[in-house]
Amino acid sequence: MNNYFFNLPTKIYFGSGSLEKLKEARRLGRNALLVTGKHFAKSSGLLKRLESILAKEKIKTTEFCEVEEDPSVETVEKGGELARRKKCNFIIGLGGGSPMDAAKGIAVLATNPGGLRQYFGNEKLKNSPLPILTIPTTAGTGSEVTRYAVITDWKARTKKVVSSYSILPRISIIDPSLTLSLPQKLTASTGMDAFSHALEGYLSTEANSFTEILSIEAIKLIKKYLPPLMKKNDLFLREKLSLAAFYAGIVINRTGTIIVHGMAYLLSLDYGLQHGAANALLLPYVMDYLEKDRVYRKRLKEILKTTKAKESLLKLNRGLNLPLTLKEIGVEKKDLNSLSRRAIKDCGRALARMSIPLKEKDFLCIYKNAFE
Numbered sequence: 001m002n003n004y005f006f007n008l009p010t011k012i013y014f015g016s017g018s019l020e021k022l023k024e025a026r027r028l029g030r031n032a033l034l035v036t037g038k039h040f041a042k043s044s045g046l047l048k049r050l051e052s053i054l055a056k057e058k059i060k061t062t063e064f065c066e067v068e069e070d071p072s073v074e075t076v077e078k079g080g081e082l083a084r085r086k087k088c089n090f091i092i093g094l095g096g097g098s099p100m101d102a103a104k105g106i107a108v109l110a111t112n113p114g115g116l117r118q119y120f121g122n123e124k125l126k127n128s129p130l131p132i133l134t135i136p137t138t139a140g141t142g143s144e145v146t147r148y149a150v151i152t153d154w155k156a157r158t159k160k161v162v163s164s165y166s167i168l169p170r171i172s173i174i175d176p177s178l179t180l181s182l183p184q185k186l187t188a189s190t191g192m193d194a195f196s197h198a199l200e201g202y203l204s205t206e207a208n209s210f211t212e213i214l215s216i217e218a219i220k221l222i223k224k225y226l227p228p229l230m231k232k233n234d235l236f237l238r239e240k241l242s243l244a245a246f247y248a249g250i251v252i253n254r255t256g257t258i259i260v261h262g263m264a265y266l267l268s269l270d271y272g273l274q275h276g277a278a279n280a281l282l283l284p285y286v287m288d289y290l291e292k293d294r295v296y297r298k299r300l301k302e303i304l305k306t307t308k309a310k311e312s313l314l315k316l317n318r319g320l321n322l323p324l325t326l327k328e329i330g331v332e333k334k335d336l337n338s339l340s341r342r343a344i345k346d347c348g349r350a351l352a353r354m355s356i357p358l359k360e361k362d363f364l365c366i367y368k369n370a371f372e
């Protein structure tokens with residue numbers, strides 16, 4: 001039995017119809033910045049629904065509907081400027097991981113001086129950020145219950161993380177009915193993002209007996225309920241997926257991820273592959289590689305036996321119509337060396353959570369195995 005630290009101060013409302021709990025936002029302030037992506041929140045009418053609930057509570061709102069997939073430093077800084085100018089006193093992130101992560105970055109810049117880059121890393125904030133409320137409309141990212149904001153720095157051509165317990169959302173409303181209109185392709189990739197969180201979290205040296213239970217349950221739920229969602233859109237299945245993503249979010253909030261995420265970031269940046277699909281693609285090859293080590297072999301045997309997931313990692317991806325090789329997404333053989341060189345830099349924090357040292361040649365070997 002290992003000793004561990006656990007802290008999740010977020011107030012969580014889970015269940016279909018729980019959007020009505022948005023009334024609770026009045027506890028956070030009277031002037032909200034609403035952060036969303038560019039299309040879905042507006043075109044689905046969801047943004048209007050939110051604004052009407054908030055108006056009844058006499059909460060003033062300003063819209064910031066400019067967050068792109070893989071939000072950039074510049075977008076977050078623009079949102080921070082707007083939050084300051086409008087004197088907002090809390091931030092609402094509505095959407096997938098991108099708007100929720102952007103909302104966290106904006107909350108930081110609303111109260112901290114200068115640009116975002118100086119706050120990359122662990123616990124670098126000078127002042128407390130504005131309170132954050134999150135409402136996920138995908139089931140995957142787990143950002144609704146994590147202390148991370150993943151932001152793309154195009155100047156450095158890399159993804160960076162603002163990590164701080166102070167950006168953990170104060171309130172999170174997880175209403176699975178909001179994921180009903182998520183397209184099939186995004187349902188598959190975001191679902192596998194959650195799968196990756198659960199499995200990477202289980203293999204992290206920061207895992208503990210509590211996160212292990214959540215990892216196992218999340219993997220079981222995704223394995224059982226994600227494939228049928230490819231055939232029929234159903235609220236019961238959506239609820240199970242939201243639950244899995246929520247559990248897996250709690251896991252990585254404590255454990256972090258291992259090298260799959262760091263290696264996958266580059267596939268999103270360079271080849272435009274959706275975040276979850278990039279993790280899903282690399283997951284089987286990283287697991288195969290780690291299995292050569294005695295410690296990982298034991299850990300993998302434990303979890304994959306319990307969840308019966310081993311034989312089906314590639315099969316699961318195939319059934320979800322996700323890309324299975326790097327070649328399929330446009331990677332060329334000559335790119336593998338530079339990918340490995342950059343990936344090992346992006347995996348600095350992840351490598352510290354691994355029980356074996358990995359070098360650039362190990363990364364190259366994994367990318368080569370994933371090539372075709």
Ligand SMILES: [Fe+2]
Pocket residue numbers: 141193197261275
């Ligand atoms: Fe992720």
